[in-house]
Amino acid sequence: MTPPRGRYFIPSPKEDKYQRIQCTLCPRSCFILPGASGRCGVRINRDGVGTIPFYGRITSAAVDPIEKKPLYHYRPGSFILSLGFLGCNLFCPFCQNWHISQGTQADTRLFPPEEAVATALAAGCTQIAYTYSEPLIHIEYLLDCMKIAHAEGIANVLVSNGCLQGEAAAEVLVLIDAANIDLKSFSQDTYARTLGGNLTAVLDFITLAYRMGVHLEITTLIVPGLNDGEEEIAGAIGFLKDLSPCIPWHLSAYHPDYHWDAPSTDACELEKIARRARKDLSYVYTGNIPGETNDTSCPHCGSLLIRRRGYSVAMKGMVLEKTKGKNTYYCAACAKPIPVIRW
Template identity: 35%
Template sequence: MMKEALLYEQAGNRLRCTTCERRCMIKEGDLGFCKTRKNVGGRLYTLIYGSISSLSANPIEKKPFYHFYPGTKALTLGSFSCNFTCEWCQNFEISRSAPQEVEFLSPERFIELLEDYRCRGTSISFNEPTLLLEYALDVFDLARRQGYYNTFVTNGYMTRDALNLLISHGLDGMNIDIKGDSEVMKRYCYADSEKIWRNAKHAMLRGVHVEITTLIIPGVNDSPDCISYIAERIAEELGEETPWHLTRYFPAYRFKAPPTRIELLEAAREIGLRAGLKYVYLGNVPHHPYENTYCPSCHELLIERSGFDILQYRLIEKRCPACGEKVPIVGELGGLG
């Protein structure tokens, strides 16, 4: 379904898309970088409104969110294409696909499915959710009215205008993928990492819950200097209580490096802790003890996880039962049993 895009401006005989920071200049009849925006008759249209490639009810821990409505499920959807060029993309089947004709899913029907699947909220993920901006805003409005939460799992490369629209329409949580330092972002994504840090900080200041994920990839972003750089910026700009997920890479798409060594992930976690971060987690390493949440003061086990399941939740009014340290958890526990 074609729908006029919300964010664009006239630029001579072209249109400038202002949905993401690529700010594509698009001639009549042409598409932007992501192939989801088209100039038709001097107006910019999205080609993926309601064009849903994937739909599933996922534990919120799968996003991953570890400090946001733990134990709940989010009805998660994605569409097609991406505004990045990562050679290791785990969802390349859809992120590298141009928009396709699929059965239309209206925002109203999506909200009905939330109840059918017994979900506590929404998540737009799988491919880059910024490309679904217009659809996301309509979904968020409906979800907020009915008391559901709204989340984005994103590379964070939207414009400030797009981010402000999302927040004003009910964005509650963002997991932002920080892929590396500025050189990694330029080389592999052709993107300016400062725009992502700007958005992460702005979202947090506007009251959005923010967690950060970094896929640790051999030969790309696994050096101590790169890991330290990310950890220190999280601590300084977003705060030491910001959860940081260090996830294990496996070969995918065009990237054939071997899987990340678990010892490297553990060393990266130590770097994060030395930078002052209180909550650093390992992902894609099932049953590892660093999937769990520990008290940063007394090291008591607070939340025990196995994969995406919560085995123990020992917080009392969001405080450590041993020493009383307050842990920044958004929302109530749900979904156990």
């Protein structure tokens, strides 16, 4: 089978004897020699033409609680069909999915967009998540699948590192209903040297997603000695607060994996960062630590709104009202609006 052509490639000029092409999808802007791939491993130069031989190939498909993405304020208590992919345009040395993100040797199966949507419908899922590794490097598949999903009344959820150029970001965000984006650090140097990414591109992607009306939640894996400094945490808090203090921020504990063997994040230190963030942000959650509860409380009066025990969810203290065709939750105790989207 001839690999399909991809978008966001600049063809090799005739005068280029090396037949290099340039991929313009992400900030890496890889120049790719014939027979080679970009850093992501899945966007390939075939005789001077940009191809995507992994189109429609997934590493896994599973029905998950939506809280696993993690999304806490989007259709809480619902289930979602999650699709995993190969490759990544970053090289995080502590990646917890490195077996699928840092190579293309893992087993895959063909899963055309039509089959993905049919599988979601058969499973009773009203949403599909593009997740596990980095889905955006497979943008051609995402665009095809997302359009079919919307036509069938299925929502699209993106779980991503957000490292994408502006034109591509705008094209895909139009089709996304909710997203959890990794804000891996608030240091341009850390992104460039340790992760292989670009902080400015990620901040621009998050900002654009918010302005385009995508339901947005952010995750930061707190890695001791790398991104847990006071100045860096304050920078991330300030960015999110300026965008909206109501954007949920998930602080996740790191554990040694792949090429990084520093000690795991201390639970007390993680909670300390969370307490600092809660002074400015309304919804801050911790993850990957024993005994976490992560209830949602009203930021105005402190009343319990959503109780979480693992992936078990109970909607406790909210009232749903429908006005002008729009569903809005209010705190049952103080009647203030709560930014939770119903499923």
